[in-house]
Amino acid sequence: MGSNVVAHEAPGEHVPTPGSTEQRPDRRIGLAVVGAGYWGPNLVRNAQQTAALRLHWLCDLDEQRSRKVLGEYSTVAATTSYEQVLADERVRAVAIATPAGAHHRLARAALEAGKHVLVEKPITTTVEEAADLVALAEERGLVLMCDHTFCYTPVVRRIRELVHGGEIGDVQFFDSVRINLGLVQPDVDVLWDLAPHDLSILDFVLPPGVEPVGVSAQAADPIGAGRACVAYLTLRLSNGALAHCHVNWLSPTKVRTTLIGGSRRTLVWDDLNPQARLAIHDRGVDLTPPDELTDAIRHRALISYRVGDVVAPALVEQEALRNVMAEFAAAITEGRAPLTDGRAGLRVLRLLHAASRSLELGGATVPVDASADGPAAGSGADAAALLTRQLSAQQKAAAR
Numbered sequence: 001m002g003s004n005v006v007a008h009e010a011p012g013e014h015v016p017t018p019g020s021t022e023q024r025p026d027r028r029i030g031l032a033v034v035g036a037g038y039w040g041p042n043l044v045r046n047a048q049q050t051a052a053l054r055l056h057w058l059c060d061l062d063e064q065r066s067r068k069v070l071g072e073y074s075t076v077a078a079t080t081s082y083e084q085v086l087a088d089e090r091v092r093a094v095a096i097a098t099p100a101g102a103h104h105r106l107a108r109a110a111l112e113a114g115k116h117v118l119v120e121k122p123i124t125t126t127v128e129e130a131a132d133l134v135a136l137a138e139e140r141g142l143v144l145m146c147d148h149t150f151c152y153t154p155v156v157r158r159i160r161e162l163v164h165g166g167e168i169g170d171v172q173f174f175d176s177v178r179i180n181l182g183l184v185q186p187d188v189d190v191l192w193d194l195a196p197h198d199l200s201i202l203d204f205v206l207p208p209g210v211e212p213v214g215v216s217a218q219a220a221d222p223i224g225a226g227r228a229c230v231a232y233l234t235l236r237l238s239n240g241a242l243a244h245c246h247v248n249w250l251s252p253t254k255v256r257t258t259l260i261g262g263s264r265r266t267l268v269w270d271d272l273n274p275q276a277r278l279a280i281h282d283r284g285v286d287l288t289p290p291d292e293l294t295d296a297i298r299h300r301a302l303i304s305y306r307v308g309d310v311v312a313p314a315l316v317e318q319e320a321l322r323n324v325m326a327e328f329a330a331a332i333t334e335g336r337a338p339l340t341d342g343r344a345g346l347r348v349l350r351l352l353h354a355a356s357r358s359l360e361l362g363g364a365t366v367p368v369d370a371s372a373d374g375p376a377a378g379s380g381a382d383a384a385a386l387l388t389r390q391l392s393a394q395q396k397a398a399a400r
Contacts, residue, residue: 028054029116029329030090034082034106035097036060039120041069043095044076046321052329053093057085082106086113093143093332096120104129107144111136116143118328121196122352123345127369130349134342143331145338146345148200152323154315155277159260159267160205162280168262171210172241174202176258179248189228191219191355194247198258199348202235202243204340205260210239211347215354216365223250233355236365277315282308 031053033043040060047055055076060066066078085091086109093116096106104124107117111133123146124130137144150156162168176198185193202212214236219228229250235243256271266281331338354366 026054028052029332030088030092031055031095032057032059032085032088032091032093033095033097034059034085035120036062036066036069037097039097042321043097043325044069046319046325047095048076049322050325050329052333053325054090056088056090059085082109086110086115092116093118093328095147095328097147100125104133107133108136111140111142111144114140114142116145116328116332118145118147118324119345120147121200121345122192122349123342124349127346127350127353130342130346134346137342141335143328143338144342145328145331146200146340146342146348147321147324148204148340148344148348149320149324150197150201151204151340152320152327154318155269155271156201156204158278158313158315159269162265162267163205163260163262164207166207167265167280168260168267169264171207171237171239171260171262173259173261174235174237174241174243175261176201176244177246177255179246179251180254181252182249184225184229184249185227189219189231190247190249191217191228191231191233191359192352193249195231195233195245195355196348196352198245198247199351200340200344201258202245203344203347203351206237210237210241212236212243212351212368213238214365214367215351215358216363217355217358218363219359228359231355235351274317276312278313280311280313282310 029052031047033040033047033055036044036058037060040058044055044058047053058066058070058076058078059080059082060078061080063078063080070076070078079085085094094106094110095118096103096110097120098106100120100122103119103122104126107119107124110117117133117137124133133144151160163171178194178198212235216234217231219231221228221230223229230248231246233245233247235245237243254272258267258269258271260267260269264282266283268279268281269277270279271277327338327340337343350368354368358364358366
C-alpha cells in the first residue's frame with residue numbers, strides 16, 4: 001500500500017497547492033476618502049462594497065473620528081495628512097467629502113498629483129474655481145466627477161431615458177417641490193441647501209440642445225434666521241419652456257415631487273411613494289394646427305384634452321451612492337467622462353450663482369453665463385440674446 005504524504009508548513013511559510021497558479025495582482029482602483037463627517041462615512045461604506053475599488057485611506061483632521069468610522073478591525077488606514085495620501089502610489093483616485101470651501105484646494109492638489117477626483121456637491125463655491133478644476137482635469141486626462149447622487153437613483157435614470165428617448169415628446173415644463181421642516185443650515189440659505197438637488201436632476205434629464213438660459217428667484221426669511229428659508233426658482237429654457245423649483249425649510253410636511261410635462265406624455269415622480277415612485281401619464285393638452293382646421297370644426301376650440309392610461313413602471317430599488325461609486329470606477333477604467341462630470345457640476349453652480357444674483361436684484365431674470373463652460377458651450381452674450389428674444393416673443397404673444 002502506498003503511503004500518504006502530508007506537506008507541513010512552517011510558520012510564515014507557504015506551500016503552494018499542486019496545480020495552483022500565482023495570485024493575480026490586485027487590479028482594483030486604489031481610493032482614498034477625504035472627510036469623515038456627515039457624508040464621508042457613506043462614501044467609505046459604498047467604496048468598500050464596490051468590487052472595482054480598493055479603499056486604502058480615510059483622511060480627516062480628526063483622526064479619532066476617522067478611526068471611529070472605520071471600526072476597530074478595519075484594514076483601511078486613518079490619517080490627518082493629505083500629503084501622505086497623495087504620495088501613496090497605490091491611490092489612483094480621491095473622493096472628497098469636506099465643506100465646500102475646501103473643495104477647490106483639495107481637488108486641485110489631487111489632480112496635480114495625477115489622481116482622479118470625485119467631489120461632493122457643490123463642486124466648488126465659485127464658478128471660476130469650478131472652471132479651473134474642469135480645465136485642469138481635461139488637460140491631465142483625469143476623471144473629475146461631481147457627486148450628484150439623485151442622478152444615480154433608478155427613478156431618475158429611467159426619467160432620463162424617457163426624456164432623451166423622446167417618449168414624452170418635447171419638454172414643456174419642469175416643476176419640482178422639495179419642502180420639509182428644517183434643518184436650517186448655519187452657513188447657507190435654503191436655495192444653496194436644497195436647490196442643488198433639483199438643479200442637478202434638471203441638468204441630467206434635459207434632452208440635448210435644451211438648457212437654462214435665464215434664472216429668476218424669490219426668497220423670504222419669515223422667521224428671522226438671517227438667511228432665506230423659503231425660495232422659488234424659475235428657469236427659462238432654450239426651447240421656450242419653464243422650469244420651476246420650490247424649496248422650503250418651514251413646511252410641517254415633507255414633499256418630494258417632480259413633474260415633467262411633454263407634448264406626448266407627462267411624468268410624475270413622487271419620491272415618498274415607494275410603491276409607485278414614477279407614473280407616466282398619457283394625458284395632456286393637444287393643439288389643432290390651423291392648417292388642419294375645416295369649416296365643420298372651425299367653431300370648436302383649437303385646444304383639446306387627451307385622457308389616456310397611467311403607467312407605473314417597475315423600478316429596482318438600489319442605493320444611489322453605490323451607483324455613483326460604480327460610475328466613478330467605470331469612467332476611470334474606460335477612460336471616459338462620467339455621467340455627472342465636472343462640467344455638469346459647473347453648470348449647476350452657474351445656475352445657483354444666477355439665482356443668488358437674481359435675489360440681489362429683487363427677482364429680476366438673470367441670464368445664465370455660459371462662458372466658463374468652455375468654447376463649445378457658447379457665451380454669456382449668446383444666452384442673454386436668446387433670453388431677450390424669448391421674452392420679446394412672450395410679450396408679443398400676451399399682447400395678442
